[in-house]
Amino acid sequence: MSPTPSPSVRDALVEALVPGVALRGPQASAQAWRDFAAAAPLHLRVGWWAATLVLGVVWPLALSGRRLAHLSPAAREVVLRRAAALPGLAALVEVARVCVCLVALDDDALRAARP
Amino acid sequence: MSRRDGRALRGREELVADVVVVGSGPAGAVVARELATAGLGVVVVEEGPWIEAADHPADALGAMALSYRGMGAQVVLGRALMPLVQGRRVGGSAAINGAICWRLPRDVHADWVAQDPALADALPWTELEEVTDRVEAELGVAPTLPEIAGPKNLLLARGADALGLAHRPIRRNVRGCAGLGRCLQGCPAGHKQSPEVAQLPEALARGATLLHDVEVVGLAHARGRVQGVAARAAGGGTVVVRAPRVVLAASAVQTPGLLLASGLSQGPVGRHFQCHPGVSMAGRFPEVVRAWEGATQGHEVIGLRREGLKFEALGHPAGVLASRVPGVGRALGRAVADLDHWADWGVAVRSRTEGRVRRVLGRTVVTWSPSADDVRQFRRGLQVLGELFLAAGAERVAPHVAGLPATLATPAEVAALAQGPRRASAYQGAITHLFGTCRMGSDPRRAVVRPDFRHHHVDGLWIADSSVFPSNTGVNPQVSIMALATICARRMLAA
Numbered sequence A: 001m002s003p004t005p006s007p008s009v010r011d012a013l014v015e016a017l018v019p020g021v022a023l024r025g026p027q028a029s030a031q032a033w034r035d036f037a038a039a040a041p042l043h044l045r046v047g048w049w050a051a052t053l054v055l056g057v058v059w060p061l062a063l064s065g066r067r068l069a070h071l072s073p074a075a076r077e078v079v080l081r082r083a084a085a086l087p088g089l090a091a092l093v094e095v096a097r098v099c100v101c102l103v104a105l106d107d108d109a110l111r112a113a114r115p
Numbered sequence B: 001m002s003r004r005d006g007r008a009l010r011g012r013e014e015l016v017a018d019v020v021v022v023g024s025g026p027a028g029a030v031v032a033r034e035l036a037t038a039g040l041g042v043v044v045v046e047e048g049p050w051i052e053a054a055d056h057p058a059d060a061l062g063a064m065a066l067s068y069r070g071m072g073a074q075v076v077l078g079r080a081l082m083p084l085v086q087g088r089r090v091g092g093s094a095a096i097n098g099a100i101c102w103r104l105p106r107d108v109h110a111d112w113v114a115q116d117p118a119l120a121d122a123l124p125w126t127e128l129e130e131v132t133d134r135v136e137a138e139l140g141v142a143p144t145l146p147e148i149a150g151p152k153n154l155l156l157a158r159g160a161d162a163l164g165l166a167h168r169p170i171r172r173n174v175r176g177c178a179g180l181g182r183c184l185q186g187c188p189a190g191h192k193q194s195p196e197v198a199q200l201p202e203a204l205a206r207g208a209t210l211l212h213d214v215e216v217v218g219l220a221h222a223r224g225r226v227q228g229v230a231a232r233a234a235g236g237g238t239v240v241v242r243a244p245r246v247v248l249a250a251s252a253v254q255t256p257g258l259l260l261a262s263g264l265s266q267g268p269v270g271r272h273f274q275c276h277p278g279v280s281m282a283g284r285f286p287e288v289v290r291a292w293e294g295a296t297q298g299h300e301v302i303g304l305r306r307e308g309l310k311f312e313a314l315g316h317p318a319g320v321l322a323s324r325v326p327g328v329g330r331a332l333g334r335a336v337a338d339l340d341h342w343a344d345w346g347v348a349v350r351s352r353t354e355g356r357v358r359r360v361l362g363r364t365v366v367t368w369s370p371s372a373d374d375v376r377q378f379r380r381g382l383q384v385l386g387e388l389f390l391a392a393g394a395e396r397v398a399p400h401v402a403g404l405p406a407t408l409a410t411p412a413e414v415a416a417l418a419q420g421p422r423r424a425s426a427y428q429g430a431i432t433h434l435f436g437t438c439r440m441g442s443d444p445r446r447a448v449v450r451p452d453f454r455h456h457h458v459d460g461l462w463i464a465d466s467s468v469f470p471s472n473t474g475v476n477p478q479v480s481i482m483a484l485a486t487i488c489a490r491r492m493l494a495a
């Protein structure tokens, strides 16, 4: 058993971290997060859960009184940038970056030839 | 003889063999093949799965979940939580490695002999040369061809030329490589000559049995003699393999872990853990690089090897490369959308720092912290990486050092990396080469195995992997591991 972030908090964080990038579709994404939960060691799952909780809920609430999911794209950007600049939160931002890039991005689309 | 899948084993199974080999990486596969060829009944037990080449996923998550221990995210415990990356599958870490081949450097062998003069005769340089020639010939080791190198490798050559640093195409164990760039996920075409392609099929053809998805949990031993191994199958069953000889080849982390779990703590087992920590840097080029294409690791800069720094082009899956580009939010989104212009190059550090493998609450853990010297090497290595990128034409680089700007673009900014933070935790490193935790030597107080690879205290027990190396090698170790494993098999046959 390990903590699992709620899909809405998780998805808000994903969209805020890498806006405008091809993500896996909803079904593939749900499956990828399940694969991640099954394969990742406990410390990584806990790190990811803490990152979603702090960056998706606690930190934006403290800054703006709202959760990340309820903020405009511009406000989300500010929340994440300020977290990345704080030594105490930068490590969580890094965990979130790595997990999101591994799990949420659509690898095929990333590799597809561009004009 | 056969390959058996532990996922289908539910009850209790008992096997008898002449020799049981634990682990199917380069060390275990070589020993198994040599002993099976000599006519011994060999059982190889491997914790991870058998994966057909065509089933190797292209994406980072799929590959890491399938082939990497702890999804590539297990860490060493210490002042910096660095990932300790290992394979967990048939073929071991070599099935997902960069295919880089280096012979054991003569100066490293000389160091070993200086530490223990008995090694001059027990592990003579001439024999090492001879078996290394054999290994290289068998694996088709040859320099990466320019036509399959791809831009990320050729750009590193350009940068090194501009700085006047010695560099060369990497010598790799591949046959017919088409530059698919997927060594780290497992070659989908079976071109990489890793153990599941090169040695294990021959071992099986010569009568060996491979049990995969079966984890050895302990060694059976009594009155100073080994009797076999006890194992747990992924299907829930238990397996006992009775054998008068056991060869541990489970890697420099899991081999000492198994000894300790089996109550065999004589000598410095688990101590003297050494490694090559590495840090990397991403750089953005004006031209398209498509770093996931071309030979995964096809070029290296060796001009600073004597200073303990070796630079390599890296060929990650796209998802991993995305995590190496800088920024959050729109900046990261833009960089990821522009991923085909980015490359990631790394530097491996020959660290002298020692750590330890222990058993804690029934788990094997590694403690290791970079020393002040190591951090100095990270800083210097990153500075040189930055210089290489700029000399090769990169517009900016992402050093991933806490407390420094996310991107650097000028020679002065890059030069400042040499004065970067002194805290080890400021650097994002990773460890892939592991050594020394059951080291070889003639003094049982200072070594776990004798110079002929036999355990000092337990008859019938041999260790064949890089845990027996008296120190790290400063270069990529798979060829040295296979050379020493060949000699281990010879000593077993002669015993």
Ligand SMILES: Cc1cc2nc3c(=O)[nH]c(=O)nc-3n(C[C@H](O)[C@H](O)[C@H](O)COP(=O)(O)OP(=O)(O)OC[C@H]3O[C@@H](n4cnc5c(N)ncnc54)[C@H](O)[C@@H]3O)c2cc1C
Binding pocket: B022, B023, B024, B025, B026, B027, B028, B045, B046, B047, B048, B085, B086, B087, B088, B089, B090, B091, B092, B093, B094, B096, B097, B098, B099, B100, B101, B102, B184, B214, B215, B216, B217, B249, B250, B251, B252, B254, B255, B258, B297, B432, B433, B434, B465, B466, B467, B475, B476, B477, B478, B479, B481
């Ligand atoms: C990502 C990566 C890239 C690398 N690139 C290079 C490179 O380009 N060139 C190079 O020279 N080296 C490279 N290396 C290092 C090289 O692959 C390893 O040094 C080498 O594979 C170690 O060989 P080994 O046989 O000692 O252990 P491994 O290859 O790690 O094999 C050990 C095997 O034992 C199994 N095992 C462990 N415990 C048990 C148990 N209890 N029961 C049953 N089985 C068990 C494991 O699952 C594993 O398959 C790389 C490593 C990694 C991780």
